[in-house]
Amino acid sequence: MVVRENFEKKLEELQAKMKTMGxxxxxxxxxxxxxxxTKDVELALKVIEEDEVVDDLDTEINxxxxxxxxxxxxxxxxxxxIIGALKISSEIERIADFGVNIAKSTIKIGNADSLVNITNLEKMKDISIKMLQNGLDSFITGDIALAKEVGDLDDEVDELSGEAYKSITSYLKEHPEETDHLVQLLLINRYLERTADHITNIAESAAYLIKGQMYDLNS
Incomplete structure (x- = not known):
C-alpha cells in the first residue's frame, strides 16, 4: 500500500509539472x-526569451x-x-513554439498600425486558451466531457480560421501596399489553427487514458 501511495505522489508531481508547462x-x-x-516589440522579444523555460521543463518532464x-x-x-503525459508534454512544447512564432511575426510587423481588428484572430486565440485548459483538466481529472468539448471547440477554430483567411485576402486585394503586414497575419492565422490542432491531440490522449480507446476529435 505504501509503495502505491508513493507512486501516486509521483504521478501527482508529474501532473503538476504538466500543468505548470501548460x-x-x-x-x-x-x-x-x-x-x-499593442505593437510591443519588447514584449514580443520577452516571449521568445521565455520559451527556454518551457523547453527546460519539457526536458525535465521527459x-x-x-x-x-x-x-x-x-x-x-x-x-x-505516463505515456500520455509524455505525448502531451511534447504537444505543449509545440504550442509554446507557436507563441514564439506569433512574437516573431509581431517583430516583423514592427510599428505599423495593427490590422488585427479586420480579423477574428483574437477570438481564435481565446478559444485556443480555453481548449488548452480543458484538455489538460480532462487528462488530470479523467473528465471525458472536457475532452469532447475540445473537439467541438476545434471545429469553431477551423471555421474562424477560414473566415480570417477570407477577410485578410480580401483586404489585401484592396490594399496591396500592406502585403508584408497581411502576410504575417495569414501566418498567425495558421499558427493559431495549428495550436488548436495540437491541443486536440492532448484531448485525444486524455480520452485514451479515460476510455482505453482512441478517439479522433479532429473529425
Missing amino acids: DLAAASIEKAFEALK HFIIWLLAKEQPVARDLRR
Whole structure:
C-alpha cells in the first residue's frame, strides 16, 4: 500500500509539472498576442526569451517519465497515463513554439498600425486558451466531457480560421501596399489553427487514458 501511495505522489508531481508547462504555454500565446495588438516589440522579444523555460521543463518532464518507467515498471492504466503525459508534454512544447512564432511575426510587423481588428484572430486565440485548459483538466481529472468539448471547440477554430483567411485576402486585394503586414497575419492565422490542432491531440490522449480507446476529435 505504501509503495502505491508513493507512486501516486509521483504521478501527482508529474501532473503538476504538466500543468505548470501548460500555464506557461498559454501565457506565451497570450503575451505574444498582446504584443501583436499593442505593437510591443519588447514584449514580443520577452516571449521568445521565455520559451527556454518551457523547453527546460519539457526536458525535465521527459527525464522524470523515463525515471518513472524504469523504477516503477507500470502496466495497464498507469502505463497509459505516463505515456500520455509524455505525448502531451511534447504537444505543449509545440504550442509554446507557436507563441514564439506569433512574437516573431509581431517583430516583423514592427510599428505599423495593427490590422488585427479586420480579423477574428483574437477570438481564435481565446478559444485556443480555453481548449488548452480543458484538455489538460480532462487528462488530470479523467473528465471525458472536457475532452469532447475540445473537439467541438476545434471545429469553431477551423471555421474562424477560414473566415480570417477570407477577410485578410480580401483586404489585401484592396490594399496591396500592406502585403508584408497581411502576410504575417495569414501566418498567425495558421499558427493559431495549428495550436488548436495540437491541443486536440492532448484531448485525444486524455480520452485514451479515460476510455482505453482512441478517439479522433479532429473529425
